[in-house]
Amino acid sequence: PLSPMRLLVDARGKDLAALLPRDRLNEMVQSVKKATALAIIKQVYQEVEAKMSLATAAAEQQLASIAAEAEHTMRLELGEELDRLRALRRVNPSIREEEISFLQHRIDECAVHIQHASLQLQALRLIITT
Secondary structure, three states, X not given: OOOOOOOOEOOOOOEOOOOOOHHHHHHHXXXXXXXXXXXXXXXXXXXXXXXXXXXXXXXXXXXXXXXXXXXXXXXXXXXXXHHHHHHHHHHXXXXXHHHHHHHHHHXXXXXXXXXXXXXXXXXXXXXXXX
């Protein structure tokens, strides 16, 4: 499933997302006419591209951290279930080895999916202060 990640990069490339929540930012901004917006974009295009590179690098770092935490949590939770099944099998022979193997396979598959998580740019908002 998609999980949003928000970055708010200033002119120096610093992420201000934690300092300026989305709702507060929305209260502060004003729209401009389309012609004005296009003219501004032409002037700052290269600068925006550079900031996008910085933001992408920051997002990749966040993704690595989020993925590591997700895998750790998954292995912890499913590992406990796997341990429970193995302990139960020692006292209850009706627990089949296939059940344990299935859960181990599920853990491995989840890890692969988490490791293949990737970023996808959904939106870019250009904010110009005066």
